[in-house]
Amino acid sequence: MKMNETDTILIIEDDRSINKLLERFLATEGFRVLKSFNGRDGMEQFYKHKPDLVISDINMPYMNGFEVCKEIKSKEEFRLIPVILLTSRDDNQSKIIGIEAGADDFIVKPVNRFLLSARIKSLIKSKKLNEKLDNSWSLLFSLAKIIEAKDNYTEKHTIRVAQLAQELGQELGLSEEEKNTLIKGGVLHDIGKVGIPDKILTKKGKLTAAEYEIMKKHTEIGYEICQGLNSLREISAIIYSHHEKYDGSGYPQGLEKDEIPLLAQIISITDVYDALRSDRSYRKSYSLDQTLEIINRERGKSFNPALVDLFLGKVVNTG
Template identity: 40%
Template sequence: MWMPTTHTSEAAAALPAQRRSPGDDPPGHIMVVDDNREAGAALAALLELDRHTVDHMLDGRTALSAIECRQPDLIILDVQLPDMDGYAVCAALKRSPITWQIPIIMVTVEGQRASRLQGLEAGADDYLQKPVDMQELEVRIRSLLRNKRRNDQLEQAEAVIFALARTVEAKDAYTEGHLQRLALYSVAIGERLGLSSDAMLALRYGALLHDVGKVGVDELIIRKGGPLTPAEYRVMQQHTLIGERIVQPLRMAAAVSPIVRHHHERWDGRGYPDGLAREAIPLGARIVAVADAFDAMTTTRPYNRVFSVAEAAERLRAGAGLYWDPTVVAVFLDWLRTARALA
């Protein structure tokens, strides 16, 4: 039972029809899950005064079914439910790749520390004790909705950026499947180097987006079947800088943008755009450079013949310490031998 401390259900009915000022954050779609019909209805009435759209569900299974049809922006979830407890509902939502980002406020009886810890372990984003202070609840709702809107905007931006990367790949018939192979090779190297999970995710993103800046390069240059002129090469080099700007809206921009900017640097310092050398080149960029070179050598390109895996491996060894990080090359070739043996 909710037991709001600020208003009773009768007081809620007597309040003005709207309390939100025009300059406030926009309202959201909130689901209240509480088996107490009267208390849940009272809470819903109070939230509706702030122009939120509110659904009141009396049990966990009904709530989960309703969420499959229409996702709320936020869920206020009581722990005590008749069919499945709030922990199970919360855990089910947080396990799903569709609903895991919906913020959940769980409510429990005052003083039950173990209950709060269990709810947070289940994935709850916030926790309130009964009796619920409505002013505090409203502040937490606004904060969580604000964060969700920001995350939604970032997700939309990321979707656009990855769509641009696929557009670049589609421009060049010779690079079909290149991004996925590059991500595979890069992640394999990263795993063998013992990178953290966050660094691995950034590496995968960097591999998939390394050439996204080519969306700003003339298609005739990208598709050209022969060597580029010096002027064309200077234009092509700009794709690293364009790509760096494109990926800035990503939540992982700080980790991904150095890979995008520096994947054409050389170990000897004669690459572009900044002429970085050796360990000054970000590790992710060094990894992607090796993976990119191997894929370019072993797939059909208009400017180069296809090399066998053995030939490409030998060229990587020859270029280690000149073009590429010797350690990264050695790790990749070791993985390649293992992968081919298991194939």
């Protein structure tokens, strides 16, 4: 993220007088301005300079504004760069296509400079905030990967848990927000293992009762880590409760049935399923039949019976 630097704005507009007007106005507002007169050249400048924001006209030679927008938003490393499309008054059709192309905002021509200035500032502010969040995410994801490697998993257990949980969430008709929380919770559910001594975490044989008690603390440690971060608060319930069991015999609180947050119940079943199906450094994976038998045996004990039915009926079979 750029700090204390002048933000750069790329203008893509084939109408030279509007282009000039925008350039002059944005320069007086203190931005560094790059200008381009068609979509193709605009994209070349974009890749070269990686601006903080793009203002693009829609109808232009070679490449129109929708195509420009689509191309920027299709690339993971650029998707947070805001794109403002310039439209004519009441052109709802363009707005719909623009939204589909991923445009962040629309400004009607003739451009009101104060409105444009306010929109630009707010979009750049939220871009920087999102970048910060992304940075903390990538840090936590890296941490999750390190823990996974230590935790005797051979590959990508947490990613598969996240995918399975999201699929089960889909079958349950959960909202996009809840499904996103499941993905993050799936990846980070064991993040608290960062606080478990290596000799316990990487032990090949069975844990002693005392070691197991220490291992159980990973739920509380993970909860503490994520409670402290605003952006992760919603997944802290998953982390805290992913070892609770439906019959109340789990930890850390011994919650039962609906007392256990639904998202935690989902992670619990997908976590166990994938752990059984994975090769560990100390044992081979269970076959699909053996795994299904174990999960079914835990129906009403470890897991919510309705979730078992949906998971085994829809997610595992169709997956």
